[in-house]
Amino acid sequence: MADRLSFTLNDQPVEITGISPMTTLLDWLRDRRGLRGTKEGCAEGDCGACTVVLEREDGRREAVNSCIALLGQVDGLSVRTVEGLCGVDGGAHPVQVAMAEADATQCGFCTPGFVMSAYAFAAGGEKAEADTVHEALAGNLCRCTGYRPIVEAMGRVVGLAIDPPPAPAVRPASAAIDGVFFAPRSLDELLTLRSMYPGARLLAGGTDLGLDASRARKPPSTIIHLAHVAELKGIAADDEKITIGAAVTYTEAAPTLIEAFPALRPYLSRLGSRQIRNLGTLGGNVGNASPIGDMPPVLIALEASVRLVSGRGARDLPLEEFFVGYRKTALAPDEVIQSLSMPRLWPGEVFFCDKVSKRRDQDISTVAAAYRLRIKDGRIEDARVGFGGMAATPKRATHVEAALKAEGFAAAIAAVANDFQPLSDWRGTASYRLQVAANLLRRLELRIAEPARVLELEAL
C-alpha cells in the first residue's frame, strides 16, 4: 500500500508527505502550494470561486469545487488550476482571452472559477446553446459583472481545440495515507477495511461530507474512500432493469438514467451544479439520508431497491425501507451501499418528477415529488408516488396513490394531508409544503391531460 499522496498538478507530478489527506484541496493549493488564483468564496460548494478541473483517465475534464474536495480524493488523479492554463508562447489561454474580450470580468474574484468552468465546457465539445451554457455556469456566481458578458465569452470558446489531457499518474495500488485515509480498489478490500475500522466515515464524492472539512473545519478522523472500488463503479442496464453502482457520479449515471426516464433530464440538471454532479453520487445521496435529498423520492417512485453488502453477505431492500428515521438508515455498521437497481418502465407506464426550491439552480429541494404511473384510456390504473421534504424521511405517498387509482386528482390532493404532516423550517412552513405538494399534483394532472399546455407554462 502506498503511504503518500501523489498526483499530477498542472502537468507536473507531485508527491506529498506530512500533510493530512483530510486537508481541503483548496487550502493546500492556496496555503501550501502558493497557487492563489483559485479563490475561496463560500467554502461550501455554492459559489464556484474555487473551481479546478479534474482530468480523468478517459480524457474527461470535469470542473469540481476544490473547497469541499479533500486532498486524499485527488490521489492518483490529475488536477488543473487556473495557473495551469497557458496559451500560445506562454500568453493567456484562449478561454481567458475570451473572458477579457467579452468584458466578462470586473473585480475578478469569481473570474478564475468561471475560467475553469469555461475551460471544462470548451474541452467537452458542447454546443453553446442557451440551456447548456446556463447549466455549465450554474455553479459559478458573480456579484459584479452580470452574466450576459460571461455567457457571451462562453459562446466564444465553443469549438476551441484543446489538447487531450496528459495521462494522470494512475496508481494501481490501494492507498492508506497516514493510516487514516484508505482508498481500496476492490470490494473485498473495502469490506475488510470496514470491519477493521468501524468508526471510519465512508466517502464517495464528498459533496456532503466535504463540508465537515471546509465549512465546519472538523473533518472525519478516518475515511474510507469509495471512488476507486471497481464493484461500486459499474452501470448495468438490460431490458428489465438498471443498476447503478453506489460510487458512480451523477455525470456518469445521467445518460443511462435520462435515456430510461426522460423526465430526469431537467431534474438532474438542477441537482447541485456541474461541479457537484461531477463528484456527487447516488450512493452518497441515499447514504446521507437527508429528507430533502433529490434522488430518494425519484428512486422510491421508480421502485428502486438498494443492495447492502458486508463481510456477512449481501441483502436487497426496497429503498423506502432503507430510511428508518430522520437521517437514520437500515445500514449496519459493517455494511456499505453497493448499488441501486430500478425496473425500467413497462409499456403504458410514464414517469414524471418535480422539484421546488428557493433558487432555481444550486439549491436542494424544499419539496420534491416523483410519480410512476400506469395510464390506460386516460385512467390511472397504477401509481407509485414518492415525496421529499414532506416528512422526516423521503417517503412514499400511499394515500395519494390509492386516491389516484380509485377516485382521481381531487381526492389525491385531499389525501396529501393523510400521508404527510411536514415540519416547518427556514425552507418552508408545514402549510406551505402541503400547498406545494397539492399544486404539484395539479401540475401532474395538467401534464397528463394537456402536455402542450404544461410545456407552454414551463417556458414562461
Ligand SMILES: Cc1cc2nc3c(=O)[nH]c(=O)nc-3n(C[C@H](O)[C@H](O)[C@H](O)COP(=O)(O)OP(=O)(O)OC[C@H]3O[C@@H](n4cnc5c(N)ncnc54)[C@H](O)[C@@H]3O)c2cc1C
Ligand atoms: C453546493 C451543493 C449543492 C447541492 N445540491 C444538491 C441538490 O440539489 N440536491 C441534492 O439532493 N443534494 C444536493 N447536494 C448534496 C450532495 O451533493 C448530494 O447529497 C450527493 O449525492 C452526495 O453524494 P457524495 O458522493 O458526494 O456523498 P458523500 O459526501 O461522499 O457522502 C454522503 C454520506 O453518504 C455516506 N455514503 C456515501 N457513499 C456510501 C455508500 N456507498 N454506502 C454507505 N454510505 C455511503 C457517507 O458516509 C456520508 O455520510 C448539494 C451539495 C452541495 C455542496
Ligand code: FES
Ligand atoms: S469557495 Fe465557494 S464553491 Fe468553493
Ligand code: FES
Ligand atoms: S467580477 Fe467581481 S465577483 Fe465576478
